[in-house]
Amino acid sequence: LNWGGWVAAMATRCWLLLWLLLIPSQAALNVGAFGNDELVKRLRSSIFVETAFLEERPAEISCSSLDGPSCLHAMLSDGNVLDGPGVIPERLLHDLGVGPGDFTTAEHWTLESVLRQGQSNQAVESAPLLMGEEARQYLALGRNSTSTGLLHFASASLDQRLPLTFSEGLPKNLVATWDGRWIARDCSFAGQLARLPAPEVGDLALAQSSGAVGQQGQLSVSVELAGSLGYLRFSRPVSVRSLFVHWDVDPSAARALVAGRLGLETAWSSHLDPKQLELEKGWIDIAGDPLVQIDELVFMAAKGLQIGAIQTANAEDMEDEERTVLLLRPVNHAEDLDSEDRPEFRFTLQKLRADAAPFVASIQEVVDHNLRLRSSLPPRALGGPRGDDVPGLLSLRTAQESRELTEESLNFRLAAHHNGNLFSGIYLIDMAAHDANDMLAGFARFPTGVLPEDLRRQLAMEGPDLAETIRQHVRAGGWKRSTPTRLPHEGSEEAVKKYMTAKKQQTSFDLVSAAMIYISHNSGFN
Numbered sequence: 001l002n003w004g005g006w007v008a009a010m011a012t013r014c015w016l017l018l019w020l021l022l023i024p025s026q027a028a029l030n031v032g033a034f035g036n037d038e039l040v041k042r043l044r045s046s047i048f049v050e051t052a053f054l055e056e057r058p059a060e061i062s063c064s065s066l067d068g069p070s071c072l073h074a075m076l077s078d079g080n081v082l083d084g085p086g087v088i089p090e091r092l093l094h095d096l097g098v099g100p101g102d103f104t105t106a107e108h109w110t111l112e113s114v115l116r117q118g119q120s121n122q123a124v125e126s127a128p129l130l131m132g133e134e135a136r137q138y139l140a141l142g143r144n145s146t147s148t149g150l151l152h153f154a155s156a157s158l159d160q161r162l163p164l165t166f167s168e169g170l171p172k173n174l175v176a177t178w179d180g181r182w183i184a185r186d187c188s189f190a191g192q193l194a195r196l197p198a199p200e201v202g203d204l205a206l207a208q209s210s211g212a213v214g215q216q217g218q219l220s221v222s223v224e225l226a227g228s229l230g231y232l233r234f235s236r237p238v239s240v241r242s243l244f245v246h247w248d249v250d251p252s253a254a255r256a257l258v259a260g261r262l263g264l265e266t267a268w269s270s271h272l273d274p275k276q277l278e279l280e281k282g283w284i285d286i287a288g289d290p291l292v293q294i295d296e297l298v299f300m301a302a303k304g305l306q307i308g309a310i311q312t313a314n315a316e317d318m319e320d321e322e323r324t325v326l327l328l329r330p331v332n333h334a335e336d337l338d339s340e341d342r343p344e345f346r347f348t349l350q351k352l353r354a355d356a357a358p359f360v361a362s363i364q365e366v367v368d369h370n371l372r373l374r375s376s377l378p379p380r381a382l383g384g385p386r387g388d389d390v391p392g393l394l395s396l397r398t399a400q401e402s403r404e405l406t407e408e409s410l411n412f413r414l415a416a417h418h419n420g421n422l423f424s425g426i427y428l429i430d431m432a433a434h435d436a437n438d439m440l441a442g443f444a445r446f447p448t449g450v451l452p453e454d455l456r457r458q459l460a461m462e463g464p465d466l467a468e469t470i471r472q473h474v475r476a477g478g479w480k481r482s483t484p485t486r487l488p489h490e491g492s493e494e495a496v497k498k499y500m501t502a503k504k505q506q507t508s509f510d511l512v513s514a515a516m517i518y519i520s521h522n523s524g525f526n
Contacts, residue, residue: 156223486499
């Protein structure tokens with residue numbers, strides 16, 4: 001193997017991919033050992049990593065710029081202290097299996113140019129890019145104003161329907177409303193009782209956010225969706241840090257879709273394939289993007305799905321404007337550093353709000369706190385190891401894994417894409433050329449084995465009104481421009497009315513989407 005050629009090729013590749021920001025790279029981001037300290041700190045304060053990919057390390061040796069190369073050599077050999085030359089210190093690269101001095105990439109002026117390019121990117125026009133001192137202040141304020149919660153069901157009455165509002169373990173200012181048939185169940189079906197996850201803020205290596213809520217104990221009671229469609233709505237936007245579920249259904253059942261929405265817009269979606277799910281995994285985390293806010297969880301074609309616990313974060317008493325950060329995100333999660341596959345990472349422009357502040361750290365904070373960078377995904381199964389594969393789950397993070405595609409997993413991805421389009425309401429476009437009444441009447445002709453009875457009943461109740469709603473929506477080309485996409489808490493009465501009307505229509509459209517998911521699957525089209 002020509003290592004010199006490999007290094008040169010990889011360095012060139014990183015230059016190109018860094019400019020694009022979104023493509024995986026096997027390179028390091030570095031400046032020379034003689035870079036200006038203040039400049040390095042500023043750049044380090046403008047590049048971020050999720051705390052889920054960080055760990056504490058022992059700190060017994062410390063080096064400063066006056067200690068010379070011998071101290072740095074001891075640091076790299078013993079793995080005790082992180083700092084060193086470069087925007088991303090060599091010790092961090094060593095964590096990822098990249099030896100010191102393998103190669104360096106862009107000088108500081110190139111990184112400055114990349115950040116400026118990010119600032120001018122149209123995607124961040126409405127969400128300014130966080131950099132330098134402003135980023136440090138934003139993170140500090142966000143952490144001080146963020147509370148975490150652990151929604152669980154220990155006090156729910158077994159085999160009884162969950163009350164309309166049930167918020168045990170959430171902060172006092174956050175109310176959870178349940179729509180659909182949710183039944184409290186004993187968790188003994190899963191074998192030995194699982195431990196409730198500790199509130200995530202307790203595991204952070206950074207300054208803890210205030211108001212961690214929820215006690216660690218036994219996961220003894222869950223809630224089960226007894227229908228084909230269900231909702232969990234929050235009284236204010238939250239980020240869902242984890243969503244632990246268990247789904248023991250017939251492997252031939254339709255694939256489920258669980259999505260997070262903020263107002264009328266979809267923030268993320270996760271998909272479950274009962275044919276591939278391994279029940280011995282126990283409780284698995286199906287949360288989508290833990291850095292974005294939602295105010296509604298939608299459970300579609302998910303009859304029998306049981307929820308064990310939900311971890312949330314929400315910001316209080318802070319102007320919650322959306323911002324953008326340049327995020328370093330691992331994408332290849334091999335733990336074997338001696339393997340031929342070197343860990344990869346990518347730079348992405350990630351939008352976030354204040355409640356994500358406790359869960360991201362700048363590279364400068366990583367250095368200051370002497371943390372270790374991990375390339376493997378956080379555990380998806382409750383109590384499982386990092387980077388553990390969870391067949392039958394497709395979400396934002398599992399899609400990042402470098403996993404070999406089989407025919408079965410490829411079919412799952414295609415089906416998930418199809419279901420995602422149905423959930424988004426893209427089918428409504430076709431209604432311009434077809435009569436909505438005919439479509440809805442056609443649902444009644446499908447046998448119960450194809451279309452579940454609860455959906456058939458609800459669609460029949462909606463009837464002509466739903467057909468007219470679909471026609472109006474199609475004629476308008478979607479939601480009207482004057483319709484707020486989020487609940488306008490300080491808006492006019494007219495704006496609130498328009499939003500509530502649109503939200504009711506969206507719930508009706510969900511009935512049609514769920515029906516089409518079941519029909520596509522049970523008719524053999526999906």
